[in-house]
Amino acid sequence: MKTVAIIQARMGSNRLPGKVLKMIAGKTVLQHVIERVRQAQNIDEIVIATTILDQDEIIVRETEKCGVKCFRGSEEDVLSRYYLAAAENEADVVVRITSDCPLIDPHVTDEIVTFFKEHGEYTIVTNAGSDLTQRTYPRGLDTEVFSFDALKEAFVHADKQYHREHVTPYIYENSLKTFHYKNKDDYSRYRWTLDTEEDFTLIKEIYRYLYKTNHDFYMPDIIDLLKIHPELNNINAHIEQKKI
Numbered sequence: 001m002k003t004v005a006i007i008q009a010r011m012g013s014n015r016l017p018g019k020v021l022k023m024i025a026g027k028t029v030l031q032h033v034i035e036r037v038r039q040a041q042n043i044d045e046i047v048i049a050t051t052i053l054d055q056d057e058i059i060v061r062e063t064e065k066c067g068v069k070c071f072r073g074s075e076e077d078v079l080s081r082y083y084l085a086a087a088e089n090e091a092d093v094v095v096r097i098t099s100d101c102p103l104i105d106p107h108v109t110d111e112i113v114t115f116f117k118e119h120g121e122y123t124i125v126t127n128a129g130s131d132l133t134q135r136t137y138p139r140g141l142d143t144e145v146f147s148f149d150a151l152k153e154a155f156v157h158a159d160k161q162y163h164r165e166h167v168t169p170y171i172y173e174n175s176l177k178t179f180h181y182k183n184k185d186d187y188s189r190y191r192w193t194l195d196t197e198e199d200f201t202l203i204k205e206i207y208r209y210l211y212k213t214n215h216d217f218y219m220p221d222i223i224d225l226l227k228i229h230p231e232l233n234n235i236n237a238h239i240e241q242k243k244i
Contacts, residue, residue, distance in 0.1 A: 003113060004091035005043045006082055007033060008167075009099035010075065011055045015195050020099045021062060022200060025207050029194060030059070032102040034066045036215050039106035042113040043095060049085045051075040077164045083155035086148055093117065094151055096144040096167060100194040102203055105219045109143045112181050116145040123150050123175035127182070130172065134180035140192030141219060144168055150175070187223065191236055198236035205232055 009020045009030055016022075020030045027035075030048070037046055046068045050059040053075055063070040071088060073081030086094050095113060097104060108127065116125040128135065128142035150171050154163070158170040172178055194200055209225055210217040226232055 001092045001117070002044050002090055003042060003093040003095060004045045004047055004086060004089050005037050005040070005095040005097055005109075006047050006049050006071075006085050006091075007037065007097045007099050008049045008078060008082070009056075009059050010051050010053070011059065012051075012053070012075070013195075016197065016200065019194050019200070021058065022194075024102060024204055025211050028062060029102045030062055030099050031066050032215070033097070033099050033104060034068055036102070036104050036106055037097060037109065039215065040109045040113070041106075042110045042117075045069070045089060045091075047071055047085050047089050048099075049073065049078075049081050051081070079155055079158055079164045079167050079170070082167050083151050086151055091148050094146055094148060096146075098142065098193075101140045101142060101192070102194060103138075103140050103192045103206065103222060104143075105141050107218055108137065108141050112143045113145050115179070115181055119179065121177055122179040123147070123177045124168065124171050125179045125181055126168075127180070129178070129180060130169070131180070132188070134182070135188040136183040136186045138187050138190035138192045138219070138222075140190075140194075142193075146171055187219075190223075190226070190233070191239060192222070196236065196239050198239055202232060202235040205235070 011018050013019050021028045048063045048070045050056045052072045060070050071085035073084050112125055124146040126144045127137040154170040163170040
């Protein structure tokens with residue numbers, strides 16, 4: 001059973017254009033994401049899914065530099081981009097991660113992948129999703145795990161625009177077997193994703209304190225840092241997540 005992490009990445013972004021190639025501690029955001037996901041023990045392969053637009057040629061070059069595969073597909077039909085990337089790389093299990101999560105925790109991702117594999121009755125296992133009442137992890141550690149068959153069904157049958165633009169809404173809406181993977185403590189108030197300049201400032205500060213050339217800091221370390229320096233939380237506390 002081959003498990004493939006597909007990380008969607010593109011230069012276009014309404015709020016923060018080019019965010020995935022912004023520099024933190026001498027490396028691009030995308031490189032940091034890849035290095036952290038590489039630490040996950042339950043992922044066999046990493047694929048970057050970008051678009052066929054000329055402006056995303058630079059994503060391809062960065063992907064090559066990082067030594068991972070790249071797939072190019074539709075800009076707007078992200079569902080098709082994901083499906084075709086998964087099909088080309090013969091994925092049995094798909095792990096969806098976005099490139100705006102340079103603090104993604106490979107241990108959390110491993111836990112979710114393991115749970116999915118051990119509980120075959122679930123169509124999708126997630127610590128994210130649109131139901132905010134089910135979220136207990138910081139935004140920015142989002143991991144969704146589902147089978148290739150579930151992705152194929154969505155690809156074939158999804159006919160609403162937002163289904164095609166956001167990959168997993170069709171799966172959530174048409175599955176009675178979604179499992180929301182939860183942390184024992186509720187950290188959903190934290191926002192560690194990269195969508196605005198304020199987010200970028202916070203993430204750079206976290207890296208300044210914790211990154212010493214190696215990715216050896218994870219969710220508990222970041223939580224401890226923010227307890228010691230609660231003022232950091234104010235940097236992006238006012239930012240609202242975009243709605244689907």
